[in-house]
Amino acid sequence: MALLEGLIQLSSAFPLLVAVLLLLLVYLHSTGVSNTEKGKAPPGPTPLPILGNLINLKKPYDSLCELSKKYGSVFTIYSGPKKVVVLAGYKTVKKALVNHAEEFGDREITPFSRDAFEGHGILFCNGENWREMRRFALTNLRNFGMGKRRGEEKIIEEAQHLIQMFQNFKGTAFDTKEPVNYAVSNIICAIVYGSRFEYNDPRFKVMVSRANDTIRLAGSPSVQLYNMFPWLKPLLRNVSHVLKNVADNLKDIQSYINNLQETLNPQDSRGFIDSFLTHQQSKELSSAFPLLVAVLLLLLVYLHSTGVSNTEKGKAPPGPTPLPILGNLINLQKPYDSLCELSKKYGSVFTIYSGPKKVVVLAGYKTVKQALVNHAEEFGNREITPLFCNAFEGHGIIFSNGENWREMRRFALTNLRNFGMGKRRGEEKIIEEAQHLIQVFEKLKGTTFDTNEPVNYAVSNIICAIVYGSRFEYDDPRLKVMVKRTNENIRLAGSPSVRLYNMLPWLKPLLRNVSYVLKNIADNLKEIQSYINNLQETLNPQDSRGFIDSFLIRRQSEEKLEQNANLFNEKNLLCCVANLFAAGTNTTGATVCWGLLLMAKYPHIQDRVQEEIDRVVGGRQPVVEDRKSLPYTDAVIHETQRVANIVPLNLPHATSCDVHFQGFFIEKGTIVIPLLTSVLRDESEWAKPYMFHPEHFLDDQGRLIKRDAFMPFSAGRRVCLGESLARMELFLFFTSLLQRFRFTAPPGVLEDELDLTPTLGGTLNPSPHKLCALSRS
Numbered sequence: 001m002a003l004l005e006g007l008i009q010l011s012s013a014f015p016l017l018v019a020v021l022l023l024l025l026v027y028l029h030s031t032g033v034s035n036t037e038k039g040k041a042p043p044g045p046t047p048l049p050i051l052g053n054l055i056n057l058k059k060p061y062d063s064l065c066e067l068s069k070k071y072g073s074v075f076t077i078y079s080g081p082k083k084v085v086v087l088a089g090y091k092t093v094k095k096a097l098v099n100h101a102e103e104f105g106d107r108e109i110t111p112f113s114r115d116a117f118e119g120h121g122i123l124f125c126n127g128e129n130w131r132e133m134r135r136f137a138l139t140n141l142r143n144f145g146m147g148k149r150r151g152e153e154k155i156i157e158e159a160q161h162l163i164q165m166f167q168n169f170k171g172t173a174f175d176t177k178e179p180v181n182y183a184v185s186n187i188i189c190a191i192v193y194g195s196r197f198e199y200n201d202p203r204f205k206v207m208v209s210r211a212n213d214t215i216r217l218a219g220s221p222s223v224q225l226y227n228m229f230p231w232l233k234p235l236l237r238n239v240s241h242v243l244k245n246v247a248d249n250l251k252d253i254q255s256y257i258n259n260l261q262e263t264l265n266p267q268d269s270r271g272f273i274d275s276f277l278t279h280q281q282s283k284e285l286s287s288a289f290p291l292l293v294a295v296l297l298l299l300l301v302y303l304h305s306t307g308v309s310n311t312e313k314g315k316a317p318p319g320p321t322p323l324p325i326l327g328n329l330i331n332l333q334k335p336y337d338s339l340c341e342l343s344k345k346y347g348s349v350f351t352i353y354s355g356p357k358k359v360v361v362l363a364g365y366k367t368v369k370q371a372l373v374n375h376a377e378e379f380g381n382r383e384i385t386p387l388f389c390n391a392f393e394g395h396g397i398i399f400s401n402g403e404n405w406r407e408m409r410r411f412a413l414t415n416l417r418n419f420g421m422g423k424r425r426g427e428e429k430i431i432e433e434a435q436h437l438i439q440v441f442e443k444l445k446g447t448t449f450d451t452n453e454p455v456n457y458a459v460s461n462i463i464c465a466i467v468y469g470s471r472f473e474y475d476d477p478r479l480k481v482m483v484k485r486t487n488e489n490i491r492l493a494g495s496p497s498v499r500l501y502n503m504l505p506w507l508k509p510l511l512r513n514v515s516y517v518l519k520n521i522a523d524n525l526k527e528i529q530s531y532i533n534n535l536q537e538t539l540n541p542q543d544s545r546g547f548i549d550s551f552l553i554r555r556q557s558e559e560k561l562e563q564n565a566n567l568f569n570e571k572n573l574l575c576c577v578a579n580l581f582a583a584g585t586n587t588t589g590a591t592v593c594w595g596l597l598l599m600a601k602y603p604h605i606q607d608r609v610q611e612e613i614d615r616v617v618g619g620r621q622p623v624v625e626d627r628k629s630l631p632y633t634d635a636v637i638h639e640t641q642r643v644a645n646i647v648p649l650n651l652p653h654a655t656s657c658d659v660h661f662q663g664f665f666i667e668k669g670t671i672v673i674p675l676l677t678s679v680l681r682d683e684s685e686w687a688k689p690y691m692f693h694p695e696h697f698l699d700d701q702g703r704l705i706k707r708d709a710f711m712p713f714s715a716g717r718r719v720c721l722g723e724s725l726a727r728m729e730l731f732l733f734f735t736s737l738l739q740r741f742r743f744t745a746p747p748g749v750l751e752d753e754l755d756l757t758p759t760l761g762g763t764l765n766p767s768p769h770k771l772c773a774l775s776r777s
């Protein structure tokens with residue numbers, strides 16, 4: 001029947017068949033069934049020319065069992081013009097697959113599997129690709145599921161979902177196939193993506209049904225015919241249908257991969273895909289090595305001439321001997337710790353080489369303060385790293401210098417003051433946003449959740465209110481995408497591959513992360529441009545709604561006066577807005593999240609904060625004015641910022657002229673790192689530098705004391721432009737949340753088990769974690 005079906009499909013191709021038949025007769029004869037010179041070929045039924053042996057395509061396994069009765073356990077058939085040796089019976093199959101594992105171990109890549117997977121993956125590939133993918137998959141299947149307690153737990157959890165599903169049928173008749181397939185597919189999802197789907201999730205249903213469909217159709221007569229005679233493809237509709245199915249599934253998988261890539265944390269792999277991506281990143285780095293070595297030789301002479309030795313003008317700060325080109329191999333995962341270590345050996349002003357670039361590191365409170373405050377002008381330029389030079393081309397505030405920086409910083413400061421910072425209007429906005437955040441926490445009714453997203457949406461909305469004049473709902477996809485992209489950029493800006501790019505920009509083609517960040521920045525700028533266009537259309541010069549309006553109004557007046565018009569241009573507006581989001585969202589959001597995590601970890605400190613808030617504020621909304629009556633709470637916020645050490649390396653500075661500093665000579669244009677970690681953990685300034693100890697900020701009477709070495713916002717000419725806004729946000733968000741909620745570890749997790757290891761990135765965020773917010777009312 002099946003063959004008949006196939007032949008009916010084929011009938012329109014008959015004339016073509018006949019023509020090819022004649023041409024191939026000779027060929028078939030030569031590939032023949034006869035014995036070769038090297039030995040006897042396995043016996044088998046005589047094939048028809050071209051068509052080969054007419055095996056029942058519906059149940060080929062039955063036909064082949066039948067044939068083995070006649071021809072023995074090793075026999076030949078022809079699948080179309082292709083010779084196929086069939087092995088039958090336990091002894092023969094075992095002997096071939098186990099005792100001759102190597103000889104029989106390759107996969108036959110059928111035309112269908114070649115079209116669908118092009119030699120990639122595990123199932124349909126051979127050689128080095130197969131070996132590497134199989135080995136990687138095996139290791140990771142073991143890590144994420146197979147044969148481990150973790151795997152057992154996942155399967156038991158899924159079995160419970162399946163039981164529930166069966167129970168829903170209340171004994172009525174149903175088809176077991178769907179729910180059972182959903183359950184087993186979820187085990188793969190848990191291993192691969194790190195999460196399961198609900199059985200009624202439409203994305204999941206489609207995925208499972210497509211996969212089943214593909215497997216069914218891959219064994220259909222038409223696909224089998226296609227594998228025999230690939231040139232029949234245009235006549236076999238099923239084939240294109242299955243190939244489209246496979247392509248659609250690959251597209252879906254790609255979108256899950258993209259999502260996971262965006263939130264990838266190399267320290268915390270959620271599943272197979274995460275591990276693959278992390279492995280890919282590390283490969284990316286190692287593949288750069290041969291190139292590095294080649295250029296190493298070329299640049300040896302150059303490096304030697306720029307050397308580490310002293311110049312005529314004075315003594316250069318000491319430091320470890322650099323390798324040619326590579327410079328000093330600083331730990332790229334935790335460079336701030338490596339630099340603190342080096343300062344113990346080389347003192348508070350020392351030189352390292354970041355690739356071929358000379359960098360002077362300033363360590364410890366006294367030195368950093370002396371440089372940034374007493375020599376503010378000399379140390380006040382920004383080093384514009386290749387990544388940001390590429391992205392912002394010297395525009396905006398953070399990554400610009402000279403007249404452009406001065407003018408943009410001044411304008412931004414005035415407008416941040418007008419629209420938020422240190423004013424009643426700003427306080428109102430933050431309080432309103434805190435209420436939205438409280439609502440989100442309340443809806444969770446004490447269940448476990450990740451604080452990161454809602455907190456970041458809230459702080460981002462403060463910048464939106466200042467910049468655009470309006471906030472977004474937390475489920476607005478535009479807000480979600482913007483926050484995600486910004487956070488991702490900040491994380492990737494501190495990744496080893498971007499650090500490597502900043503040292504050796506010619507490595508760019510090998511470092512995929514770099515193009516990814518640049519694309520992310522470009523996408524954010526495009527989005528900001530569309531908001532600017534909207535605001536421009538409804539601009540009223542008498543009533544500025546926010547920073548963008550003020551910039552546009554200023555641009556109009558500058559154009560009239562023909563002064564400075566070139567600075568109040570589109571690119572500066574775009575870059576300023578992007579800078580405010582990048583600098584103002586992740587930093588403040590991460591600090592609030594650290595604060596909540598620390599409260600859950602140290603409940604006795606949370607007790608004291610809540611006692612103070614209850615006593616001083618009671619049930620009314622906390623306001624900025626309350627700060628001076630809440631010294632313990634204020635000390636906890638300060639200590640959170642000290643311990644969180646959000647910007648551990650600071651942003652890089654550069655000398656604006658030749659400088660003589662602490663007996664050393666530093667040339668104009670040298671990169672300078674005023675190492676904030678070394679200030680916030682300076683052993684001569686803090687009694688317990690490595691512990692969470694709010695008493696650092698309290699005197700004997702329990703009053704708040706100002707500590708000069710408290711420098712999370714840096715100092716001097718480049719000091720954080722949003723400091724007073726950030727401090728107001730931290731105080732209002734923290735007190736409002738602590739007044740309403742008790743923060744705890746998830747059920748079953750001990751406080752000791754809450755991890756304070758930060759994630760790797762441009763800023764230090766808490767590692768992904770969950771907490772419970774229990775309502776206190």
Ligand code: HEM
Nearest residue numbers: 397398583584587588591647651713714718720721722726
């Ligand atoms: C807890 C929150 C924050 C922390 C810890 C923080 C920290 C910093 C640090 C360390 C710098 C580099 C200073 C230097 O180069 O010496 C900086 C720069 C900057 N910050 Fe913040 N920041 C925070 C919040 C904000 C907010 C809310 C905004 C925006 C409204 C903002 C806007 C900026 C800008 C524009 C710069 C660049 C200044 C310049 O180059 O002149 N920051 N911040």
